[in-house]
Amino acid sequence: MRIDLHCHSTASDGTDTPAELVRNAAAAGLDVVALTDHDTTRGYAEAIAALPAGLTLVTGAELSCRIDGISMHLLAYLFDPEEPALLAERELVRDDRVPRAKGMIAKLAALGVPVTWDQVERIAAGGSVGRPHVATALVELGVVPTVSDAFTEDWLADGGRAYVEKHETDPFEAIRLVKNAGGVCVFAHPAAAKRGRTVPESRIAELAEAGLDGIEVDHMDHDADARDRLRTLAKDLDLLVTGSSDYHGSRKAVSLGAYTTDPEVYGEITRRATGAFPVPGTGGA
16 A cells, blocks of 8 residues: 655645645555645545545644744644634634735845735635745745745745744644544654754653654655654654655645555554544545
């Protein structure tokens, strides 16, 4: 089985619609794909309706969190999307995205970069507005060559010249909310140092004690040394190890299935989840 547990659609900051995402996942030879848009479940219905036969969909979301001033992302799988407390928290985060983007645009204007809200809104195309949309605007204007090049201290990285904070959930609270909604929690790309400061291992140990289920190890932003360290940490803390592409369509230079999760780990995730179940494809439209 080929299993990719971290993918984005136009419901947040990917470039594939949810329907295109599942079709492309099947074409890439995947058996299981997770839809994990940022702080939203808005793409579920379209993805399920289009799900090809032979492909299983794991519903999820990538939750924006912050600990000790460090931004971190929590992959939540197979939770009840209508559970009121988790839904309310996701809405708080999502609703703060527009004023945050406008704040970044204002900072860019002060730096002499003419990004506009209309431009960013066009790029987002109805998805949850995020830094990648502002980064794409910088690419369109020729300020940086790629989206990744916008995530530096010069521009949009944490603490960068045009960075603006947004509402982010305390990860201990996020774990509690996801667990209460029947879901499973995995720390996304925990050693992605080029994105900014990373969470110390001592704090990851505390998150494990609070119910964190796993850490994403095999990821494009982790080099070989980082993966080795994370595997050792996962073993020490009895955490599941996942691998995922973090696919964003054409917005990032990574393919669906570039990194995958072991079928036994996937089986354990599905066994732990009680809020929702994987959806088998029956040949969608």
